[in-house]
Amino acid sequence: MSDLDQFRQETRAWLEENCPETMRVPVKGFDDLYNGGRNPEIDHPDQKVWCDRMAERGWTVPHWPREYGGGGLDKDEVKVLREEMARISARSPLDSFGISMLGPALLQFGNEEQKKEHLPPICRGEIRWCQGYSEPNAGSDLASLQTRADDHGDHYLINGQKVWTSYADKADWIFCLVRTDNSGTKHEGISFVLFDMAQSGVEARPIKLISGSSPFCETFFDDARAEKRNLVGEEGKGWTIAKYLLTHEREMISGFGAAPKKSLGESAADIMGRDSEGRLVNGILRQSLAQYQLDALAFAATMSRVGDEVKAGQGLGAASSIFKYYGTELNKRRNELNLQVYGEPAVGWDGEAYNNGTLARDWLRSKGNSIEGGTSEVQLNIVAKRVLGLPDA
Amino acid sequence: MALVLNEEQVMLKDAAAGFLAERATVAHQRALRDSEDTTGFDAAVWKEMAEMGWAGIAIPEEFGGLGYGYTGLGLVLEQAGRNLSASPLQSTVLVGATAVAQLGTAAQKEALLPAIAAGETLVxxxxxxxxxxxxxxxxxxxxxxxxxxxxxxxxxxxxxxxxxxxxxxxxxxxxxxxxxxxxxxxxxxxxxxxxxxxxxxxxxxxxxxxxxxxxxxxxxxxxxxxxxGAWAGLSRTLDIANVGLASELLGLSTEAFERTVEYLKERKQFGHIIGSFQGLQHRAAELFAELELSRSIVLQALHAVDADSDKLSLLASAAKAKLCEVAQRATNEGVQMHGGIGMTDEHEIGFFIKRARVAQHTFGDYNYHLDRYAEQVGF
CATH class of the missing domain: 2.40.110.10 (Butyryl-CoA Dehydrogenase, subunit A, domain 2)
Structure with missing residues (x-):
């Protein structure tokens, strides 16, 4: 038996023994994920049990090094673990910005002390993180951010305001872009600092969106304290880390465009009917749906192609630069089509008849996809300049 | 099958790019047109293509072909699209040989496929x-x-x-x-x-x-x-023909796009390089995205041919429909962004829009294939 087969057998046995039955049902949505933190939101006590058991083996973040609380598994082992979890429909034990965003940045840019201090609590689900990037006057033009960090010897004092801070009201710590120097160009003088949200100088207020309540917050800093040892990378060089994380974030958001299992066209035909040849009765809608589905298919093929190119050692090609733009635009198209296909129930806002307005709220929320993490227009600027080499105005 | 080219395919693609960019260019096509050439392609160039094995590229080795499969042929057609090369690659290698292989009797295959592979017969x-x-x-x-x-x-x-x-x-x-x-x-x-x-x-x-x-x-x-009982073999032949034409349209669209972007970097108006205008930059960037999607769907369709996938019809119509759409957009934008010079016969961009429309129309246009794609996916 190969080592990998052995690993699979042991993993299967361990999961069978340790994954609670209640954790073997699919999550219903983002709200159903377990995010950990000092005051975790727990719908079911088994969530914490499952997270703790997995964390003990380092399997909440199986691909991180063992010394930082990860599982130290190689790619093949991670794949086996995912397959074995999928086999019993085991939920992800822990999802957080610490795992998806800060961790990769710290592994790349953090010093040893920072990795040792911050990564293990992320793996154990003890500390929940949020991201302090956008400001009221620094959206697409993120580098013009003005939240100030003043040097006070062994610490900084932070003053200013962030916006669109996801889950700031629930997070324990923040990774935050601040201005430590105003003298150079706007990209210079930005620093990447980490600090505790549980202090008097920090206030987070949730934002209500056109789609209803949201995870987003406005976050205010009034002499909030950040220790100097929690400056990641060099002072004034935070933009490099910010760009790295933005790229990372864009890849996550672009995943929303993936084609679903049952085609929307088939759903439309079920709802609205077919002609004698089996075609959706409304030819105009049928065309829009076919165009959408064709683009979704070609987009999915592009995600696969880029993945295969990376696996074949060809590096991340230029095609990846379109992911964020195309994926989010596709998702918006799909949501508009949802309204057309499902009709009246899709414009219902509340109540059981409308499944609490899920379709309408998703539709409204999708409008933000091409704004957050870099607008579509900014993405097109990037493609035009960096990929096509077109000059600045 | 991973959506990447293997070493053999990369070599074939490079060889085709090199040969066609030298021997069967847009300038050659213009000369054939203006001299009202009686053959319609350069017979000497075709002979060389055949000597390199291209006439039998997708024909199995047992019939004297190279047995490289349709992914190989697609790569050559893509390069032919870039150069607008006139040759029997489409009529005979892509469609004729495929029709014989799909529909023919053993005796017909014996008689014709080796002759096609040798470049001696056009079907x-x-x-x-x-x-x-x-x-x-x-x-x-x-x-x-x-x-x-x-x-x-x-x-x-x-x-x-x-x-x-x-x-x-x-x-x-x-x-x-x-x-x-x-x-x-x-x-x-x-x-x-x-x-x-x-x-x-x-x-x-x-x-x-x-x-x-x-x-x-x-x-x-x-x-x-x-x-x-020709329908099944004919359908498969047409699926393959359309995947091949989609490959040609991919090369054609990419070339028209790249030439247009180069022009945007040269042309000055209002004291600025016109490629610095955001109105043009965004259109170019959107087209770039569509071309990346096109490349993926064409490669997926080519692999579906070689893997004998039961999704071939779906992917063939998807690839042809997508490439009809994108070729139309790329060539229209090509002429528009070149401005007045793009309207002249002297400039080569016009050759791209002309070939594109004929290739789009051949064996089913956008409307035909988008309709068929919708049928294939169940509505």
Whole structure:
């Protein structure tokens, strides 16, 4: 038996023994994920049990090094673990910005002390993180951010305001872009600092969106304290880390465009009917749906192609630069089509008849996809300049 | 199958790019057009292509081909698209050889495939009758006559018609136009009595013609495969033909786009390089995204051919529809962004828009294939 087969057998046995039955049902949505933190939101006590058991083996973040609380598994082992979890429909034990965003940045840019201090609590689900990037006057033009960090010897004092801070009201710590120097160009003088949200100088207020309540917050800093040892990378060089994380974030958001299992066209035909040849009765809608589905298919093929190119050692090609733009635009198209296909129930806002307005709220929320993490227009600027080499105005 | 090229394929692609950029360029195509060349392509260049094995690129080795599969042929066609190279690659290598392989009897394959692979014989499909591609609507009739058949048909948009040696003719042997059953395929020599070819002048200056079959008598062994049973083989041939044309359109669109972007970096108006204007930058960037999607769907469709996937029809129509859409956009933007110079015959961008529309129309346009794609995915 190969080592990998052995690993699979042991993993299967361990999961069978340790994954609670209640954790073997699919999550219903983002709200159903377990995010950990000092005051975790727990719908079911088994969530914490499952997270703790997995964390003990380092399997909440199986691909991180063992010394930082990860599982130290190689790619093949991670794949086996995912397959074995999928086999019993085991939920992800822990999802957080610490795992998806800060961790990769710290592994790349953090010093040893920072990795040792911050990564293990992320793996154990003890500390929940949020991201302090956008400001009221620094959206697409993120580098013009003005939240100030003043040097006070062994610490900084932070003053200013962030916006669109996801889950700031629930997070324990923040990774935050601040201005430590105003003298150079706007990209210079930005620093990447980490600090505790549980202090008097920090206030987070949730934002209500056109789609209803949201995870987003406005976050205010009034002499909030950040220790100097929690400056990641060099002072004034935070933009490099910010760009790295933005790229990372864009890849996550672009995943929303993936084609679903049952085609929307088939759903439309079920709802609205077919002609004698089996075609959706409304030819105009049928065309829009076919165009959408064709683009979704070609987009999915592009995600696969880029993945295969990376696996074949060809590096991340230029095609990846379109992911964020195309994926989010596709998702918006799909949501508009949802309204057309499902009709009246899709414009219902509340109540059981409308499944609490899920379709309408998703539709409204999708409008933000091409704004957050870099607008579509900014993405097109990037493609035009960096990929096509077109000059600045 | 991973969506990447293997080493053999990369070498083939590079070889094709190098050869065609030197021997079969847009300038050569212009010269063929302006001299009203009687062949319509450079026979010496075709001979060299055949010597490199391209005529038999997708033909199995047992029949004298290279056995590289259709992914290999797609890569060569993509380069032909970049250069607008005129050759029998489409008529004979992509469609004719495929029709023989899909529909032919063992004896027909033995007789024709090695000759095609050697570049000695041109075989082309005679299918379309009306203004639009509609294979099931075929109305041309072949009737039994003694041991053999008699065909009456008028077929249009027959690629390389006036230089072809053999036609694969689709005719109805039973059933009514509009039904898929009752169609049969016949192998008809160009020199058979009653065959007349009218070479037509198309907007792209590539070879096509209308072929009339008037009371053409055929022996029993002219029938390809089963009587009334051509539909499955014909469908597969057309799927492959459309994936090949999508490959050509991918090369054509990419080249038109790259030339246009280069122009945006040179042309100055209002004291600025026009490529610095955001109105043009965003259109170029959107087109770049569409071209990346096009490349992926074409490669996926080519792999579906070689892997004998049951999703071939779906992917073939997806690839052709997508490439019709993108080629139209890329060539339209190409002319628009070149401005006045793009409207002149002297500039080469016009050759791209012309070839694009003929290739789009050939074996089903955007409307045909988007409709078929929707059918394939269940609505």
């Amino acid at each position: 082309t499909l005679a299918l379309q009758e009306g203004a639009h591609h509609a294979p099931a609507a075929t109305a041309a009739v072949a009737t039994k006559s003694g041991e053999g058949f008699v065909i009456n048909a008028e077929k249009r948009l027959v690629l390389d018609a006036h230089v072809a040696d053999q036609f694969v003719v689709i005719a109805r042997t039973s059933g009514t136009p509009g039904t898929e059953s009752g169609l049969s395929a016949f192998l008809v020599p160009a020199n058979a009595e009653g065959v007349s070819v009218d070479r037509r002048s198309m907007v792209d200056s590539h070879n096509a013609g209308t072929v009339t079959f008037a009371e053409v008598s055929l022996p029993a062994d002219a029938l390809m495969g089963e009587l009334d």
